[in-house]
Amino acid sequence: MTPDAWEAENRVMKGFRRPESIVLPENACVPGPNVIVPAPNRFTHEATRPLPYSYSGAQAGKSPDGTFPAGARVVLLRHDGGSQCRVVDGQGLYVEVEYDGLKPL
Numbered sequence: 426m427t428p429d430a431w432e433a434e435n436r437v438m439k440g441f442r443r444p445e446s447i448v449l450p451e452n453a454c455v456p457g458p459n460v461i462v463p464a465p466n467r468f469t470h471e472a473t474r475p476l477p478y479s480y481s482g483a484q485a486g487k488s489p490d491g492t493f494p495a496g497a498r499v500v501l502l503r504h505d506g507g508s509q510c511r512v513v514d515g516q517g518l519y520v521e522v523e524y525d526g527l528k529p530l
Contacts, residue, residue: 455518456480464517468498470527478512478520493522501527 459480476497477489493499497514499522504510510524 459519461513461517461519464515465500465513466515468500468515468530470499470501470512470529472497472499472522473526473528476522476526478518478522480520490520498530499527 472493472495474495476493476495478491478493479487480490493514499512499514502511502513502519504524508523508525509521510527511519511521512527513519
């Protein structure tokens with residue numbers, strides 16, 4: 426198919442090409458219960474190092490769902506005195522992290 430025929434068939438403006446679409450894997454989406462709306466704009470703690478996080482709690486042998494960079498600001502929402510706590514970041518991401526990786530602001 427010639428470029429002009431493709432543009433005519435797909436009703437594309439001349440000189441513009443639509444990028445190929447891709448389907449992201451299911452793990453690319455943040456689970457609904459792990460998003461807080463509206464996201465906070467005031468923070469209580471900061472990550473002291475790169476801080477891995479998990480959507481549903483740390484599990485042996487499971488890789489983290491992501492990592493906050495050192496210096497990331499979060500709101501501490503829940504800490505029961507153990508090694509893990511629940512935080513939310515400035516984008517509304519509600520996750521579990523290691524408490525010893527945080528320092529108060």
